[in-house]
Structures are given as structure tokens and as C-alpha cells.
Ligand SMILES: Cc1cc2nc3c(=O)[nH]c(=O)nc-3n(C[C@H](O)[C@H](O)[C@H](O)COP(=O)(O)OP(=O)(O)OC[C@H]3O[C@@H](n4cnc5c(N)ncnc54)[C@H](O)[C@@H]3O)c2cc1C
């Protein structure tokens with residue numbers, strides 16, 4: 001089970017209280033009129049689907065509603081890092 | 096040895112000591128005409144149809160664990176072909192039709208039980224959607240019908256049809272040709288049939304990387320040595336992105352954990368395979384008597400091939416809502432598989448950016464029903480270098496041309 005401490009409201013949330021937002025750091029290509037079909041496909045659909053440390057987005061859905069970034073091991077579900085989007089380091093997980 | 100009543104009797108008198116092993120344990124050779132990565136149903140079926148339909152027999156199937164140890168041996172065994180779009184119906188019904196003749200063809204009892212697949216209808220909107228889908232099925236030449244509430248009551252005597260205000264039942268969609276197939280038998284049957292045609296099935300052999308040559312691949316590095324090959328078929332389900340990464344491209348796939356569980360065995364009580372779109376639970380009773388239950392997939396990306404309590408709780412709660420009597424059952428086992436989810440819930444079949452590598456993936460939560468079709472179509476790609484007409488709409492290029500086959504939206508829950 002996934003348990004993450006929200007870097008905004010500082011509450012410990014488990015997976016039922018959180019919403020998963022997929023891989024982080026996927027940047028929309030620009031400007032739209034000069035983006036090729038391949039680039040759009042890569043942006044919309046292609047994913048690293050990492051096995052291991054994955055940079056991803058979560059939302060404190062049942063709590064404060066904020067989105068934030070997490071580095072999680074996709075095999076063990078161990079959370080290695082929790083970050084706010086402005087880059088300020090929040091905290092590694094306690095166990 | 097052919098499996099037959101006569102041999103069964105003879106072996107019985109002989110204390111069952113004379114059964115030969117179903118397939119040879121092979122040492123990998125240094126070179127093959129074709130190598131299939133992944134010893135699940137799709138990979139084994141690919142090897143079988145390559146040998147049978149195309150006469151290519153210098154083939155190896157490389158499996159990192161044991162045959163059928165992936166999703167093929169972990170699924171809830173339900174088969175059906177009630178997909179909406181004509182191109183999907185063509186693929187899934189090909190799968191079901193091949194299953195219908197498979198036991199005889201490969202001389203292995205796959206225990207196909209066409210006990211009827213029922214999707215419960217809980218409200219008027221679902222009734223409309225079900226009618227819409229049924230009309231589509233008829234246009235596609237696939238069977239399916241709507242049955243009313245009283246028929247559901249007769250077919251599922253233990254379903255709480257009157258007492259449950261949250262999940263009223265107005266009727267059900269029924270595909271009579273749907274049902275269950277013994278999952279291990281599919282893996283073992285195809286493995287044995289392929290082996291008899293000369294295919295090397297190599298277990299405990301993990302693919303670790305590729306040696307590139309031009310725009311193709313010349314050799315595969317595995318945990319059991321280097322293997323040269325002319326062409327490669329990939330059928331590794333939840334690990335497709337890993338193989339693609341080794342080969343230098345990306346896939347529109349995310350891997351998720353899908354869980355299932357079984358109760359202790361009881362006497363026959365549930366005659367059909369049933370799904371409720373409202374509770375998200377699908378359920379059937381095995382020939383051994385266990386009640387098999389599954390639910391929706393874990394919504395976050397995962398390679399953790401194990402169950403989790405929140406999902407177990409949801410599946411059990413849904414089951415008990417539908418069949419209150421099952422609250423008395425004890426849970427025997429629960430487990431998970433890693434499924435390959437694609438944005439449009441349709442498979443990816445055919446060519447890849449690597450010239451001699453072909454892929455079969457993206458079946459997500461529902462590819463067991465399509466094992467014979469997936470194998471048949473991947474074999475065609477490997478043997479001819481061209482995509483079979485039935486698979487044409489399912490190529491990787493559809494994500495660039497944006498011509499998705501959105502069965503997630505069309506056929507509802509993707510199982
Ligand atoms: C809990 C659950 C319930 C399901 N229920 C249903 C259902 O009711 N009906 C239905 O139609 N479908 C169902 N499915 C989906 C279905 O099981 C899969 O779509 C199908 O089995 C996929 O078959 P496959 O042969 O592609 O993959 P798998 O059977 O997973 O085989 C892939 C194989 O590749 C091997 N492999 C991976 N990486 C490597 C490597 N690097 N080198 C060598 N080998 C490798 C793996 O060990 C594995 O054995 C369910 C799945 C799960 C998990």
C-alpha cells in the first residue's frame with residue numbers, strides 16, 4: 001500500500017486518499033503549429049514506464065487538494081522523495 | 096504421447112508412472128530463425144502458429160521465469176468477445192473461435208466452459224448502452240442478447256436482486272458463448288503443441304539486452320547466453336516497456352497491478368461468469384469449486400506483483416453486496432499480475448521501430464480471451480514481415496495518426 005505525507009498539509013495519506021497523476025516532468029511541446037505528429041504522440045502517449053525510481057505526480061485528493069511530486073520505487077512502492085512543484089525540497093519519507 | 100481415454104486407462108493401471116514430460120527442457124542454441132520473448136499464452140501461441148501455419152520450426156521461446164508464470168497463470172480465466180468496434184470484434188471473436196476448436200487441435204483439454212458471460216445492468220443508462228452494444232455485436236456477426244430481471248433471477252439464484260437498494264438489477268447483457276477457460280492448460284497445451292513441432296521452450300532465461308545491427312537486431316543477450324536470430328517476437332505484457340527500452344524505443348504503455356483472489360471451494364452455486372459495472376467486481380466459480388473474484392486495477396503505475404489490502408477490501412465488499420451468502424466464505428489466496436495498459440484499451444500488434452522486431456502487447460486487463468488470436472497474428476507478422484489484415488488497425492502508428500480504437504469507452508470495463 002502506498003503511504004505518502006503531503007508536503008502541503010503535512011498529513012500522512014494512504015492510497016485511498018490520494019489520486020495518481022502519472023509521470024512527472026512531461027512538457028507540452030510548443031509552438032503548436034510547428035509540432036510534428038511524432039512529437040505530439042510522444043507528448044500525449046509515450047511514457048518511460050520506469051521499473052524502479054519513478055518521478056510522478058500525486059494529489060492530496062481527500063485532504064488539501066494540492067498536487068505535488070514524488071520519487072517512488074514502482075516495485076517496492078517505497079517513497080524516496082516528496083517535492084513541491086516550485087522545487088522546494090520537502091522531506092524524505094519517515095518509516 | 097497422444098492424450099486419449101485409452102492412454103488414460105493404461106497409465107492408470109500403470110500407477111501413472113509412464114507419462115512423458117509435456118515439453119523438453121532445452122539448452123539455448125546459439126542461433127534461431129525466430130525468437131519469441133515471453134512464455135505466456137501469447138508467446139507460446141505465437142511459437143505454435145509460426146511452426147504450424149508457416150512451417151518455421153527453428154524457434155525458441157525465452158521465458159525469464161516459468162511457462163505461464165505471468166498474467167496467463169494469474170488471470171480470472173474469463174473469455175468473451177463482446178467488443179464494440181468491428182475491428183475489435185474481429186480480433187476477439189477470432190480468439191474465441193480458435194479457443195472453441197483448440198482442445199481438439201492441440202490434444203490438450205483446455206476446459207473451455209461456455210457457461211455464459213453476464214454483464215449486470217443496474218440502471219436505465221446502462222440498459223441503453225447495453226442495447227446499443229448488442230446492436231453493434233449483431234452488426235459484427237457476434238452473439239449477444241439482453242435478458243430481463245426474472246431471467247437474471249433464475250440464472251443467478253444467489254444474487255441479491257431484491258434487497259439491494261444501491262445496486263438494483265434491471266437485467267443483464269448475456270453472451271452465451273462466453274465463459275471460462277482453464278488458464279494453465281492454455282499455457283501448457285500450447286507449450287506442448289509447440290514443442291512437438293520442434294520449438295525450443297527455454298525457461299529461466301531472461302532477456303537482458305540486444306546487439307543492434309543497422310536498423311535491426313542481430314543477437315539477444317540473455318541470462319543463459321547470447322542468441323543470434325533473424326527475427327524477434329515480443330509478448331511480455333507488463334514488461335513491454337522494458338524490452339522496448341532495451342531495443343531503443345518507447346511505448347504508450349503503463350504497467351499496473353491487477354489483483355484477483357479465490358475463496359475456499361464450495362459446491363456448485365454460481366453457474367455463469369458475472370460482472371457488475373457498478374461494484375466493479377467480476378466473479379465466477381472454478382470447476383474445483385472456488386469462487387474467483389477480481390476488481391478494477393490499481394490506478395497507479397506499478398511493477399509490484401502482489402496484492403494490497405485496499406483492493407482486497409473493495410473486491411470483497413462488492414462481492415458481498417452482490418452475493419450476501421458469500422460473506423461466509425473464507426479467502427484462500429490472493430495475488431496480482433502486472434498488466435500493460437494503453438490509452439485506448441486496445442492491443443498493439445505488428446511492426447516496431449526495429450526492423451526485425453514485432454510486438455504483441457497492450458492487452459491490459461483483458462488479453463487472456465485473445466491468446467489464440469494474438470499468437471496467430473504475431474506469428475503472421477514474424478513469418479511474412481507484414482501485418483495481417485485483422486491486425487491492421489492495431490499498429491503502433493495509430494498513436495501518431497491519432498486513430499485510436501477506444502474500447503475503453505466503447506465496451507466499458509476492460510476485461
Ligand atoms: C488478476 C488478473 C485477472 C485477469 N483476468 C482476465 C480475464 O478474466 N480475462 C481475460 O481475457 N484477461 C484477463 N487478464 C489479462 C490477461 O491475463 C493478460 O492480458 C494475458 O494473460 C497476457 O498474456 P501474455 O502472454 O501477453 O503475458 P504473460 O502471461 O504475462 O506472459 C509474459 C511473459 O513474459 C515474461 N517476461 C517478461 N520479461 C521478460 C524478459 N526480459 N525475458 C524473458 N521473459 C520475460 C514473463 O515472465 C511472462 O511469463 C487478467 C490479468 C490479471 C493480472
Ligand SMILES: [Zn+2]
Nearest residue numbers: 006009060064
Ligand atoms: Zn495535503
